[in-house]
Amino acid sequence: MTSAAVEIRDVVHSYGTTRALDGLTWSAHAGRVTCVLGPNGAGKTSIIEMAEGLRRPDSGSIRVLGVDPWGADASHRAQVGVMLQDGGLPGSVAAGRFLTHLTRLYPDTGRLPQLRDRLGLAEFEKTAVRRLSGGQRQRVALAAALLPRPAVAFLDEPSAGLDPHARLDVWDLVREERDRGCAVLVTTHSFEEAEQLADDIVIMAAGRVVAAGTPATVSAGSSLADTYFDLTRPVHHR
Numbered sequence: 155m156t157s158a159a160v161e162i163r164d165v166v167h168s169y170g171t172t173r174a175l176d177g178l179t180w181s182a183h184a185g186r187v188t189c190v191l192g193p194n195g196a197g198k199t200s201i202i203e204m205a206e207g208l209r210r211p212d213s214g215s216i217r218v219l220g221v222d223p224w225g226a227d228a229s230h231r232a233q234v235g236v237m238l239q240d241g242g243l244p245g246s247v248a249a250g251r252f253l254t255h256l257t258r259l260y261p262d263t264g265r266l267p268q269l270r271d272r273l274g275l276a277e278f279e280k281t282a283v284r285r286l287s288g289g290q291r292q293r294v295a296l297a298a299a300l301l302p303r304p305a306v307a308f309l310d311e312p313s314a315g316l317d318p319h320a321r322l323d324v325w326d327l328v329r330e331e332r333d334r335g336c337a338v339l340v341t342t343h344s345f346e347e348a349e350q351l352a353d354d355i356v357i358m359a360a361g362r363v364v365a366a367g368t369p370a371t372v373s374a375g376s377s378l379a380d381t382y383f384d385l386t387r388p389v390h391h392r
């Protein structure tokens with residue numbers, strides 16, 4: 155296999171006395187959707203923030219497109235799409251204005267009309283971000299992540315809070331990103347989302363990987379939900 159788009163090796167990180175990541179190792183590949191699941195507090199946000207270059211681990215190694223994301227330069231960041239949960243959007247700016255502004259930060263500016271159409275942004279593009287509904291804000295955040303045609307996209311619960319139609323639209327868009335060669339990482343608490351999207355699954359618990367591989371290998375004849383509960387319940391409730 156070619157080298158991974160995201161390579162996480164033996165990452166350890168503590169916040170004070172809380173060991174959030176405890177020797178975490180997994181990878182994600184170009185042209186595949188990797189879904190990261192795990193109970194609250196498993197360390198998903200911590201590792202994703204590290205892969206985005208927002209946090210530095212105590213030890214271990216993280217490579218995104220072959221580069222250490224901590225301190226990576228603007229050309230690296232332009233290849234990485236980030237959709238943050240509930241954050242990173244300027245509240246008082248109109249949604250459309252914000253996205254137009256973003257297109258000027260990246261070399262490739264041809265994509266906004268397509269995303270506007272696919273995510274139904276036109277109906278609320280003149281509305282200030284803070285006045286949007288939760289689902290509308292999700293759609294703006296997803297458009298912001300995909301605008302630069304990233305080589306790697308980190309999407310935090312991309313369809314959470316969306317109505318069923320919008321959910322299908324988002325899943326289609328995620329699949330298209332994958333098909334054009336993007337390494338798409340999706341953190342989710344939804345088994346349905348993982349079953350719909352995942353080429354690879356990583357299940358985390360207590361800062362470690364408890365299962366990783368294709369959905370068929372991870373579930374091994376059982377359902378994803380049963381596998382998840384089997385693997386995470388003892389750790390989660392200890």
Ligand SMILES: Nc1ncnc2c1ncn2[C@@H]1O[C@H](COP(=O)(O)OP(=O)(O)OP(=O)(O)O)[C@@H](O)[C@H]1O
Nearest residue numbers: 169172173174192193194195196197198199200201
């Ligand atoms: N800034 C911080 N300061 C102290 N502890 C933190 C900090 N960020 C995370 N933690 C702790 O690290 C552990 C992992 O948290 P993290 O947010 O990475 O989990 P998660 O898997 O993303 O959870 P969720 O599904 O609830 O989003 C938790 O025990 C959390 O309380």
